[in-house]
Amino acid sequence: xxxxFHIQHRIPATEEAPRGRVSRRQALKWLGAISAGxxxxxxxxxxxxxxxxxxxxxxxxxxxxxxxxGKGYGTDPNLLQxxxxxxxxxxTAAQRKLVSVIADILIPREGSNPSASEVQVTDVIDEWxxxxxxxxxxxxxxxxxxxxxxxxxxxxxxxxxxxxxxxQQQLEIIDDIAYEKAxxxxxxxxxxxxxxxxxxxxxxAYFSSPEGTRDIGYQGNKPIAGDxxxxxxxxxxxxxGVLEELGLTEYAYA
Amino acid sequence: MxxxxxxxxVVGSGAGGAMAAYTLTxxxxxxxxxxxxxxxxxxxxxxxxxxxxxAPLVGAPTPDKDFGYYDATVDxxxxxxxxxxxxxxxxxxxxxxxxMLGGRTNHWGRxxxxxxxxxxxxxxxxxxGADWPFEYKDIAPWYDKTEELVGVCGTNTGLDDMPDSPxxxxxxxxxxxxxxxxxxxxxxxxxxxxxxMHRAVxxxxxxxxxxxxxxxxxxxxxxxxxxxxxTTSLIPMAKATGNLxxxxxxxxxxVEVDEQGVVxxxxxxxxxxxxxxxxxxxxxxxxxxxxxxxRILLNSKSEQFPQGLANSSGQxxxxxxxxxxxxxxxxxPALKGRPIYNEDGHTANHLFIPWWGHKAQAKGELDFxxxxxxxxxxxxxxxxSYYPAKLQGYGPELKKQAKHDxxxxxxxxxxxxxxxxxxCFMEIDEKVKDKWGIPVAxxxxxxxxxxxxxxxxxxxxxxxxxxxxxxxxxxMPSPEEAIKKGGEIIxxxxxxxxxxxxxxxVTNQYGQTWDCNNLxxxxxxxxxxxxxxxxxxxxxxxxxxxxSWLSEQLDKxxx
Numbered sequence: 001x002x003x004x005f006h007i008q009h010r011i012p013a014t015e016e017a018p019r020g021r022v023s024r025r026q027a028l029k030w031l032g033a034i035s036a037g038x039x040x041x042x043x044x045x046x047x048x049x050x051x052x053x054x055x056x057x058x059x060x061x062x063x064x065x066x067x068x069x070g071k072g073y074g075t076d077p078n079l080l081q082x083x084x085x086x087x088x089x090x091x092t093a094a095q096r097k098l099v100s101v102i103a104d105i106l107i108p109r110e111g112s113n114p115s116a117s118e119v120q121v122t123d124v125i126d127e128w129x130x131x132x133x134x135x136x137x138x139x140x141x142x143x144x145x146x147x148x149x150x151x152x153x154x155x156x157x158x159x160x161x162x163x164x165x166x167x168q169q170q171l172e173i174i175d176d177i178a179y180e181k182a183x184x185x186x187x188x189x190x191x192x193x194x195x196x197x198x199x200x201x202x203x204x205a206y207f208s209s210p211e212g213t214r215d216i217g218y219q220g221n222k223p224i225a226g227d228x229x230x231x232x233x234x235x236x237x238x239x240x241g242v243l244e245e246l247g248l249t250e251y252a253y254a
Numbered sequence: 255m256x257x258x259x260x261x262x263x264v265v266g267s268g269a270g271g272a273m274a275a276y277t278l279t280x281x282x283x284x285x286x287x288x289x290x291x292x293x294x295x296x297x298x299x300x301x302x303x304x305x306x307x308x309a310p311l312v313g314a315p316t317p318d319k320d321f322g323y324y325d326a327t328v329d330x331x332x333x334x335x336x337x338x339x340x341x342x343x344x345x346x347x348x349x350x351x352x353x354m355l356g357g358r359t360n361h362w363g364r365x366x367x368x369x370x371x372x373x374x375x376x377x378x379x380x381x382x383g384a385d386w387p388f389e390y391k392d393i394a395p396w397y398d399k400t401e402e403l404v405g406v407c408g409t410n411t412g413l414d415d416m417p418d419s420p421x422x423x424x425x426x427x428x429x430x431x432x433x434x435x436x437x438x439x440x441x442x443x444x445x446x447x448x449x450x451m452h453r454a455v456x457x458x459x460x461x462x463x464x465x466x467x468x469x470x471x472x473x474x475x476x477x478x479x480x481x482x483x484x485t486t487s488l489i490p491m492a493k494a495t496g497n498l499x500x501x502x503x504x505x506x507x508x509v510e511v512d513e514q515g516v517v518x519x520x521x522x523x524x525x526x527x528x529x530x531x532x533x534x535x536x537x538x539x540x541x542x543x544x545x546x547x548x549r550i551l552l553n554s555k556s557e558q559f560p561q562g563l564a565n566s567s568g569q570x571x572x573x574x575x576x577x578x579x580x581x582x583x584x585x586x587p588a589l590k591g592r593p594i595y596n597e598d599g600h601t602a603n604h605l606f607i608p609w610w611g612h613k614a615q616a617k618g619e620l621d622f623x624x625x626x627x628x629x630x631x632x633x634x635x636x637x638x639s640y641y642p643a644k645l646q647g648y649g650p651e652l653k654k655q656a657k658h659d660x661x662x663x664x665x666x667x668x669x670x671x672x673x674x675x676x677x678c679f680m681e682i683d684e685k686v687k688d689k690w691g692i693p694v695a696x697x698x699x700x701x702x703x704x705x706x707x708x709x710x711x712x713x714x715x716x717x718x719x720x721x722x723x724x725x726x727x728x729x730m731p732s733p734e735e736a737i738k739k740g741g742e743i744i745x746x747x748x749x750x751x752x753x754x755x756x757x758x759x760v761t762n763q764y765g766q767t768w769d770c771n772n773l774x775x776x777x778x779x780x781x782x783x784x785x786x787x788x789x790x791x792x793x794x795x796x797x798x799x800x801x802s803w804l805s806e807q808l809d810k811x812x813x
Contacts, residue, residue, distance in 0.1 A: 072318045073310055075329045076292075079301040079474070082323065086310045106648045124312065133316045178647050199645055203656055208307040208638030216637055216657055220598035221303055223467035227457065228600070230429030234593040239432050242588045243439055246724050253430065253438035253448060253605070 050189075057186035059156075061148040067137035068130060089123070090130040094163075098147050099125050101163050105174055106199055107206050119209035121202050128201065139197070146194040153191075258499050260286040261808060263520050263535040265506045265550070268357025269793040270777040271541035272484030272492070273400075277801035279497035283808060286533070288504040288522055290542070291329060291353030296360065296485050300326070300477040302470045306638025313638055320350075326361040326475035326483075328354035336689030340696045345677075347697035348741040349545060355502060356485035357543065358744070359790070361473045363602060364454040364481050365629075366406045367787035368397050368417045372612065373671075376783050380623040382673045382704070384573075386782040387754045387763040390417065396799040397791070398423055404482050404794060405460045407600075408452030415608040415625065415787075416449065425457045427604065428468070431597045433589055433632035433664050434605040440722035446610045446715070451603040451629075454482035454791070463487065471601045481600075504531075506546075507692050508554040509538050509773065515558040517773045523690040537772045537804070537813060539765075540750075541797065544779035545574070545680055548749035549695045551760075552682045562682075564750070564767035564775075569760050571681055573674040573748040574697075575784035578626065578705045579738035582716050582731075583665030585644070588724050590662045597633035597661070606630060609786060622708040626670030626786045628716070634661040664723070668712035671786040673704045674748060678740065699740035709733040745789050750779035765800040772813050776800055 055062060073086045091099070103116035103125075129140035150173065154162040158169050165173075176182060178199075182192035206212040231239070243249045262278055264271045267289040275285045301324050306313035309323035316323075320331035329335065330352040339349050352358050371390035377383050398420055407425040410418040427450035430438070438448035455472065456465045456479070463479030463486060472481040479486035492498040503525035510519035510532065521532045540547035548571045554563035562570055609625030645652055677700035686694045710733040717727045730736070740746075753759025756768035765780050767773045776797040778789045807813045 072316060073323075075318050075331070075335060077318070077323070079299060079324055080304070082301075082304070082309045107653060108649055110650060110653070128311060131311060131316070133318075136311070136316070174648060180646060196645070199648070199652070203645060203652075204312055204638060205307075207656070208305065208312050208636075210305075210307070213305070213307075213637050215653075216660055217594045218634060218637055219594055219596040220634065221305065221469050221636060222596065223469050224596075225467070227426070228428040228466075228468045229596075231432050231435075232593060232595045235432050235595050238592050239435055242436060242592075246440070246588060246722065248436075248439040248443060248722065251439040251442035253435050253442070 054186050054189040058188060058190045059149070059152065060190050061145045061152065063141055063145045063148060065141055065144065067134070068132050068140070070132040072132050086127075087130055087132055089126040091126045095144065095147055096122050096126060097163055098150065101170070102150075102198065103202050103206075105170065106202050113215045114211050116202050116206045119206060119211050121205035121209075124205035125198075125201060142194050143198060146191060146198060149191050149194075258284065258286065260284040260499065262286070262537045262539060262804070263288065263533065264539045264541060264776075265520070265547070266290075266357060266541035266543065266777065267355050267484060267489060267500065268359050268541065268543065268777070269484065269790045270797040271539070272356070272359070272488040273794045273797035274539050274541060274776045274801040275498055276488040276492040277798050278805055279492040279495040281802070281805040282497065283805055284497045285492070285499070287498060287500045288506055288520070289355050289357075289500060289502045290505040290525075290546075291355065291357070291502065293500075293502045294328060294354040294356055294360065294485055296326070296356075296475040296479075296483060297477050300470075300475040302474075302477050306636060321361070321473060324471070324474045326354075326473060327352045327358075330354070337694070338686060338688060339694050340683045340686055342696060342698040345697070345699045346739050347699045348739050349695070349697070349746070350741070350744045351543065351546070355500070356483050356489065359483040360475045360485060362483075362790055363788065364472055365602070365788040366401070366404070366408075366452045366454040366791040367608075368419075368452075369393075369785045369787060369792055370415065370417045372414070373783065373785035373787070376624060376671075382623050384674070384751065384753060384758070384782045387752055387759075393795060393799065396795045400791065400795040400798055403798075404454050404487070404791070405456040405458075405463070406452050406454050406791070407457045409450050411447075411449045411608075413447060413449060413608055413610075414612045415610070415627070416452075424452070427451070427453075428457065428466075428599050430604045431599060431633055432592065433586070433661070434603070434630055436586070436589065436723060437607075437630055437632070437664060437719060438605055440719045441607055443722050444715070444718055446607060446719075448605045448607050451606045453600060453602060455600045456480045456482075457600075461487070461491070466600050468596075468600060469598050505690050505692070506540075506542060506550055507690070509535075509540070509550060509563055510554070511556050511558060511563065511770070513558075515556075515770065517563075517770050523692070525690070528690065537774070537808070539774045539776050539801070539804075540779075541775070541777040544747050544749045544777055544781075545695055545697075547775055547777055547779045548680060549682070549692075551750065553693055559769070564760055564769045564773060566769050567756060567758055567760060569751060569758060571749050572679045573751050574678050574680060574746055575672045575674050575748045575781070576741050577743040577745040577784065577786060577788070578668065578670035578672055578701075578709055579743040580668040580709045580712060580733070580736040581665060582713060582736070583631065583663055584720055584725050584727065585659060585662050586664050586720075586723050586725060587662070589664070591658050592661060594634055594661065597635075599633075603629050620707075620711065622704050622711065623673060624671035624704070624708065624786070626668050626708055626712055628712070629667040629669060631665030631667065632663070664720075666716045666719070668709060668716070669743060669745075669786050669788070670705070670708045670712065672784055673702065674783070675700065675702045677702075680749060697740070701737055701740070705737060706733040709737045745778075745784060747778035747781035747784045747789055750775045751782050752780040753782060764803045765796065766804075774800065774804060
């Protein structure tokens with residue numbers, strides 16, 4: 001099943017969660033992430049107040065956009081040959097440029113592995129924000145506001161748009177919004193949340209491309225003749241170590 | 255249809271309708287099948303091996319395709335264009351429909367667990383809901399035949415919750431995957447056994463169907479016929495007898511009766527012309543799905559049956575039950591950075607956790623009456639379906655983290671038995687008609703303490719299992735937050751329940767309505783209770799048994 005990923009469903013995490021611990025918020029978030037069809041509880045009154053405070057402190061642009069309401073791909077689309085351009089893309093050249101710069105900051109080229117923009121993640125983002133469905137249109141407001149915020153923040157700090165800033169200046173801004181610490185700084189909390197969503201979306205787009213799928217090492221989607229072989233010897237040996245470490249060896253499934 | 259002298263009209267081509275048609279046509283009866291959706295052929299239409307990246311929005315769910323782009327469902331999901339349903343004030347119910355040959359069998363999860371004597375006799379045990387009007391031993395031979403025909407992989411576990419199949423009926427299950435083995439050990443430490451899931455997926459070839467090749471999610475449908483759906487099995491087999499005719503795009507509206515109150519015709523809307531068509535009928539089997547069949551009955555009002563057909567008990571549309579559902583997932587640090595291999599398998603649970611609490615329940619140690627099981631969502635899933643839970647930073651460190659965390663998420667899905675209650679029912683909303691002019695269903699829903707207490711127990715159990723896996727969960731959602739909406743698990747049953755008496759049930763144990771002996775219901779509407787084990791195998795088993803009984807009655811001239 002595919003993810004039900006939408007930025008407006010993501011609740012800002014304000015609790016520190018060390019490795020191996022799951023906070024309530026994170027659990028809710030992950031739940032939304034991997035199970036389709038789940039509607040997260042609405043942001044509570046207290047969180048609402050926090051969100052508006054963060055928007056003010058962070059100079060959040062809060063774009064008012066007319067939602068795109070064209071036709072979707074319909075309830076009986078061709079599954080074997082999906083449409084390559086199901087609806088018109090709507091981002092401007094400047095917005096696309098900014099997205100590709102962000103994409104390559106997130107996932108730069110490494111050796112033979114391409115950067116995110118090289119595998120057309122910009123098109124995926126454009127398709128996403130241009131999709132004529134309400135939840136995607138809600139994401140569009142967040143994402144395009146985030147792009148404006150980056151330019152405005154860059155202008156405040158360096159007197160020029162984000163893409164015109166030097167790589168070092170760009171990272172200065174990204175460093176303020178790309179880590180958990182941003183969630184407890186009202187100036188960056190809201191943008192950090194949007195950036196987190198964009199980062200996840202760009203990661204999905206990259207890793208699901210043929211090159212990214214090879215990069216992450218996914219071994220499936222290949223027909224197997226005969227029985228499913230199960231875990232490799234290496235994987236089983238690793239599990240044995242895990243069971244031992246967790247004191248579960250005597251409970252191993254047989 | 256003048257050239258085809260049919261004995262029986264079957265409404266619906268899903269689990270119940272197709273099995274009824276298969277059984278009757280094999281017995282030499284001529285069957286006319288009405289399907290509300292379009293013709294559909296999984297051999298030609300299933301996107302085998304397509305990647306999420308090839309689909310719009312990386313395959314993500316949209317209002318057009320609620321379970322993602324590649325889900326097999328045609329013209330359906332939580333909404334069907336032009337065919338609304340409503341809900342009573344302050345209540346919510348979700349109704350999944352498919353408008354296609356084969357109905358929801360084209361995308362179902364293929365979990366195929368037998369109900370047990372324990373399941374059939376809940377009322378005798380705890381006084382809640384209703385007993386089924388037969389014993390497990392009456393139905394067991396029909397489970398055997400159904401499993402044999404459908405093809406189910408799994409093993410005999412000897413566990414309380416899983417009745418054995420005869421030797422040789424079940425096909426071998428696939429080997430468990432690493433995260434499932436970890437969950438199994440963590441649960442075992444709590445005294446909770448895991449077991450191979452039973453799934454209607456072939457691991458050995460059968461008839462014209464191939465064995466699973468362990469790729470492509472079953473929810474897309476299966477072009478090779480390994481994952482059971484009626485469109486690659488029962489329907490072509492029934493057609494091959496020469497005794498089956500199918501009319502697609504035929505939306506059943508009402509069942510008609512003569513002056514004596516005997517069923518004599520069925521009216522459907524031809525969706526191509528939007529015109530009603532009335533066909534004579536000697537016997538009608540409704541298998542349009544629990545709520546659609548109840549809707550047809552409630553809309554079939556006549557002088558003889560002013561409150562709807564087969565509704566002298568007033569039970570049509572009552573007693574609706576879904577499964578309870580709650581999901582919780584976490585990242586397991588111990589699974590991070592583990593060696594990657596192909597974990598697609600048959601794309602769903604190889605292991606699961608069956609209900610283990612029979613004894614505790616019998617001793618009165620639990621504050622809920624009925625059981626649940628836990629399904630697991632694990633593995634190195636196809637990127638696009640999977641994404642990293644909690645990323646930090648950017649650049650090479652980001653990618654390193656995403657790769658390290660790959661395959662470390664474990665999700666638990668509770669699926670439990672609901673007890674019927676007076677607040678969960680459907681009726682006809684006289685104010686709203688669908689685009690075909692048919693009055694729509696209005697649903698009412700409220701979970702009771704039974705379900706909330708059960709979900710709370712499930713969440714505690716999940717937390718304890720996670721704890722044994724090295725994950726401390728600070729706090730869990732409340733059951734009210736965690737429980738899914740009514741209908742959301744898509745196991746809605748009970749709207750035309752069977753029973754031992756015309757006073758409090760709609761049909762007898764053969765799905766024959768008490769009020770009209772030539773009118774049958776063969777979908778999940780007849781369920782007297784809704785055990786947690788997923789309804790489809792039992793829908794098919796009952797349809798096979800009851801269509802066989804109908805065939806005998808026809809031979810005897812009793813109907």
